[in-house]
Amino acid sequence: MGKLYAVIGREFGERVRSRWFLLTTLFGPFLFAAFTLGPPWLAFRSARSVDISAVVIVDATGQQAGAGVATELTGGLMGTARAPKVITTSAASAAHTLDSLRIDVAADRLPGVAYLSATSIESGAVSMLLSSSAPIATSERLQKAIERELLRQRVAAAGLDAESALKLAQVRVALKVERVMRDGRTGSAQVNLIFGAGVAVLLYIVIVLYGQIVLRSVTEEKQSRVSELVLASVSPRILLSGKVLGIGGVALVQLGFWTASMVTLMTNRGRILSALGVASSSMTLPSVSWTDLIPLLAYFLLGYVLYAALFAAVGSIVSSEQEAQQAQTPVLMLLVGSVALLQPALADPDGPIARTLSLVPFSSPIIMPLRLGLVAVPTSELAVSLGLLSLLAAGAMVAAGRLYRTALLMYGKRPSIREIIRWIRLDG
Amino acid sequence: MEHVRKAYANHLAVRDVSLLVPKGTVYGLLGPNGAGKTTTIRMILNLMVPDTGHIEVLGRPAGDPAVSDRVGYLPEERGLYRKMEVRRVLRFLGRLKGLQTKEADKRIDLWLDRMGLRTATQDWGNAKVEDLSRGMQQKVQFIGTMLHEPEVVILDEPFSGLDPVNAQVLKDTVLDLRREGRTVIFSTHLMDNAERMCDAVAIIARGEVVADGALNALKKQYGGPGRVSIEFAGNGRDRARAVLENTALVSGFDDHGQRVEVDLAVGATSQQLLSQLVTHDVEIVKFDRSEASLHRIFLERVAATGVEAGLSGNG
Numbered sequence: 001m002g003k004l005y006a007v008i009g010r011e012f013g014e015r016v017r018s019r020w021f022l023l024t025t026l027f028g029p030f031l032f033a034a035f036t037l038g039p040p041w042l043a044f045r046s047a048r049s050v051d052i053s054a055v056v057i058v059d060a061t062g063q064q065a066g067a068g069v070a071t072e073l074t075g076g077l078m079g080t081a082r083a084p085k086v087i088t089t090s091a092a093s094a095a096h097t098l099d100s101l102r103i104d105v106a107a108d109r110l111p112g113v114a115y116l117s118a119t120s121i122e123s124g125a126v127s128m129l130l131s132s133s134a135p136i137a138t139s140e141r142l143q144k145a146i147e148r149e150l151l152r153q154r155v156a157a158a159g160l161d162a163e164s165a166l167k168l169a170q171v172r173v174a175l176k177v178e179r180v181m182r183d184g185r186t187g188s189a190q191v192n193l194i195f196g197a198g199v200a201v202l203l204y205i206v207i208v209l210y211g212q213i214v215l216r217s218v219t220e221e222k223q224s225r226v227s228e229l230v231l232a233s234v235s236p237r238i239l240l241s242g243k244v245l246g247i248g249g250v251a252l253v254q255l256g257f258w259t260a261s262m263v264t265l266m267t268n269r270g271r272i273l274s275a276l277g278v279a280s281s282s283m284t285l286p287s288v289s290w291t292d293l294i295p296l297l298a299y300f301l302l303g304y305v306l307y308a309a310l311f312a313a314v315g316s317i318v319s320s321e322q323e324a325q326q327a328q329t330p331v332l333m334l335l336v337g338s339v340a341l342l343q344p345a346l347a348d349p350d351g352p353i354a355r356t357l358s359l360v361p362f363s364s365p366i367i368m369p370l371r372l373g374l375v376a377v378p379t380s381e382l383a384v385s386l387g388l389l390s391l392l393a394a395g396a397m398v399a400a401g402r403l404y405r406t407a408l409l410m411y412g413k414r415p416s417i418r419e420i421i422r423w424i425r426l427d428g
Numbered sequence: 429m430e431h432v433r434k435a436y437a438n439h440l441a442v443r444d445v446s447l448l449v450p451k452g453t454v455y456g457l458l459g460p461n462g463a464g465k466t467t468t469i470r471m472i473l474n475l476m477v478p479d480t481g482h483i484e485v486l487g488r489p490a491g492d493p494a495v496s497d498r499v500g501y502l503p504e505e506r507g508l509y510r511k512m513e514v515r516r517v518l519r520f521l522g523r524l525k526g527l528q529t530k531e532a533d534k535r536i537d538l539w540l541d542r543m544g545l546r547t548a549t550q551d552w553g554n555a556k557v558e559d560l561s562r563g564m565q566q567k568v569q570f571i572g573t574m575l576h577e578p579e580v581v582i583l584d585e586p587f588s589g590l591d592p593v594n595a596q597v598l599k600d601t602v603l604d605l606r607r608e609g610r611t612v613i614f615s616t617h618l619m620d621n622a623e624r625m626c627d628a629v630a631i632i633a634r635g636e637v638v639a640d641g642a643l644n645a646l647k648k649q650y651g652g653p654g655r656v657s658i659e660f661a662g663n664g665r666d667r668a669r670a671v672l673e674n675t676a677l678v679s680g681f682d683d684h685g686q687r688v689e690v691d692l693a694v695g696a697t698s699q700q701l702l703s704q705l706v707t708h709d710v711e712i713v714k715f716d717r718s719e720a721s722l723h724r725i726f727l728e729r730v731a732a733t734g735v736e737a738g739l740s741g742n743g
Contacts (some may be wrong), residue, residue: 003524006524227567229501229521231475231571232503
C-alpha cells in the first residue's frame with residue numbers, strides 16, 4: 001500500500017506543483033468569466049460610446065416632433081445630459097439644410113443626421129445619415145426614440161389620453177417555459193439545457209485533457225527508461241493504478257475549483273455586472289441537489305478511468321511522443337465521436353440516438369450526464385449504463401496493466417494489434 | 429536460476445540458462461552484445477516472466493514483493509524523471525523500496541555527501557535532474573539503487589558511459605559492497621573489469637551459459653597448459669626457431685618479431701621450454717609465464733559456440 005501511495009503522491013505532487021497546473025486552474029474561471037460577463041459588458045460599452053447629443057435632428061413635420069425626439073433621447077439609463085440639436089425647417093428648405101449637413105457628416109464632423117419629413121408622422125418613414133465612424137447603435141437608439149415620439153404624436157392627434165394609450169401599446173409577452181419532468185421535477189428548460197450541455201462538454205474537456213496527461217506521463221517514463229527502474233520495485237498494476245489515481249486526483253482538484261468558481265460567478269453574475277454599471281439579471285441556476293451530483297461524479301470518475309486506461313495502453317506501446325500523437329487517434333475518435341453526437345442528443349434527449357449513446361460505455365460518460373440534466377432517466381437505464389461502464393473501465397484497467405509490463409520494456413518498432421492482444425493474454 | 433528460457437516474437441533471447449550466484453560475492457555476467465544478459469537480469473528482477481524454468485532470489489521465487497525490497501537495480505539504459513528535483517526523485521525511489529520518507533531523507537543526504545553531490549557551497553539535491561551533467565545523473569541513479577541498502581545489487585553494464593574517474597569510483601564502491609557482505613551481480617563485456625573485480629563469472633553466448641564458476645576454477649579449467657611471453661635479444665629469435673617449432677613443446681605462437689607469445693602444448697611445462705631455450709643458447713631478456721586471461725577464455729568459449737558477430741565487444 002505504501003508503494004501505491006508513493007506512486008500516487010509523485011503523480012499528484014509533481015503536477016500540482018507545476019506552473020502548468022497553476023496556469024490552467026486559474027485560466028479556467030478567467031475564460032468562463034470572459035464568456036459570461038464579456039458579451040453584455042461589451043454590448044453595453046459600445047452602446048454607451050455613442051455620443052447621441054452630437055446628432056442633429058432636422059424637423060420638417062411642423063409639429064415639433066423633433067423636439068420630442070430630443071427629449072426622448074435625454075434622460076433615462078443610457079440617456080445623455082445634453083439634448084441633441086434640432087433644426088426646424090420647412091419641407092421646401094429641408095433639402096438645402098440636409099445637403100449642407102451631409103458635408104459635415106461626410107467629413108466626420110457630425111456622427112449623424114435624422115430627417116423627419118412632413119409625412120413622417122403619418123407614414124413612419126424617417127431617413128438618417130450616419131458617418132462612417134459612428135456605431136450602428138446610434139441609429140438603433142434614434143429609432144426607438146422616434147418610435148415613441150411618433151406614437152405620442154399619433155395618440156395626441158387621435159385625441160386620446162397619451163399615458164393610457166402608451167400603456168395599451170406596450171404589449172410584451174414574457175414567455176416563461178417550465179418543463180415538467182416525469183418525476184414531477186420542474187425547472188427552466190433553457191437553464192437545464194445549458195446546464196446539461198455544459199456538464200457534458202466539461203466532462204469531455206477534462207477527460208481529454210487528463211487522458212492526454214496520462215498518455216504523456218507513460219510515454220515520458222518509457223522514453224526516459226524510468227519505467228524499467230520503477231517496475232523493478234513495484235508491479236505494473238500498482239504503477240498504472242497509482243498513475244491513474246494520482247492524475248485523477250489532480251483532475252478532481254481542478255474540476256472542483258472550476259465548478260466552485262463557475263457557480264460563484266453565475267450566482268453573482270447580476271451583482272458583478274451591476275458593479276460594472278451594466279443592467280442585467282442573475283441567472284438562476286438549476287436546483288441541483290447532492291443526489292443529482294452523485295451520478296455525475298460517478299460518470300466522471302468511471303469515464304476518466306476508462307479513457308485513462310486506454311491512453312495509458314497507447315502510451316506504453318509507443319516509443320516517442322510523436323508516435324503517441326498518431327497512435328492515440330483511435331481513442332480520441334471515440335471521444336470526439338461522442339461529442340459530435342451531442343447535437344442530436346440535445347435535440348431529442350429521450351430519442352433512440354441519445355438512449356443508445358447513453359448506454360454505450362465509450363459515450364455514456366458524456367451523453368448520460370446531458371440526458372440527466374434534460375429528462376428523467378429511468379433508474380433501470382441509469383443502472384445498466386453505469387454497470388456497463390464500470391465493467392469496461394475495470395476491464396480496460398486490467399488489460400492495460402497486463403500490456404504494461406511487456407510493452408514498457410519493448411523499444412523500437414510499434415507492435416501490431418495481434419502482438420498487443422497476445423501480450424494482454426499472455427501475462428496472466 | 430534453473431533452465432530458464434525466454435523467447436521473443438521472432439528470436440530466442442535466452443535458450444537455457446542455469447546460474448547459481450553465491451551469497452556475498454561479486455558475480456560477473458559476461459557475454460557479447462545480444463547474448464541475453466539483459467534479458468537474464470530482467471527475469472531475475474521479474475521485469476519479465478520466463479517462458480519455462482524457475483528463478484529464486486534470496487530463497488524466494490522472483491517477483492515476491494518481499495524480495496524486491498531487498499534488491500537494488502541499476503538498468504543499462506539509465507533515466508530519471510527529468511523535471512523532478514534530485515531529492516524528490518531519490519525520495520520516491522526510496523519509498524518504492526519501502527523506506528519511510530524520514531529515513532530516506534537522512535540516507536539521501538549521506539549519499540549526496542559521499543558522491544560529492546553536496547558540498548558546503550552547492551547542494552545538487554535541490555536541482556532538477558535535467559540541470560545535472562550526465563556523470564552526476566549517473567551518480568544520482570546509483571544512489572537510487574543503493575538507498576535501501578539492498579542485499580543483492582544488480583548492475584546492468586554499469587561501466588558503459590563512465591569516464592575513468594567515475595569508473596574507478598564505481599569499482600571501489602562495488603568492492604565496498606562486497607566487504608559489507610552484499611551480493612553484487614553485474615553484466616559487462618569489459619573483461620578487464622570483470623577479471624579484477626569478480627569472484628565468479630558466467631559467460632553467456634547465444635542465450636546459453638558457455639562457462640561459469642569461480643574465476644580461479646575457470647582459469648584452471650579452460651586456461652589450457654598456459655601461455656608464455658618471451659622477449660629475445662640479439663639473434664635469439666633465430667636460434668629459438670627449432671624450439672618454437674617443436675610441437676611436443678609448443679602448440680602455437682603469436683610472432684611479434686623480438687617477442688613471441690607461446691601457447692604450450694598439452695603436457696609441456698614452461699620449465700621444459702626454458703631449459704630447451706637455454707640449451708639452444710638463446711639470449712632472453714624476458715621470460716614471462718602468464719595465466720590464461722579471462723579475455724582469452726571468453727574469446728575461446730564464445731567462439732566455441734559459433735558466435736560470429738560482436739565477438740569481444742570492445743573488451
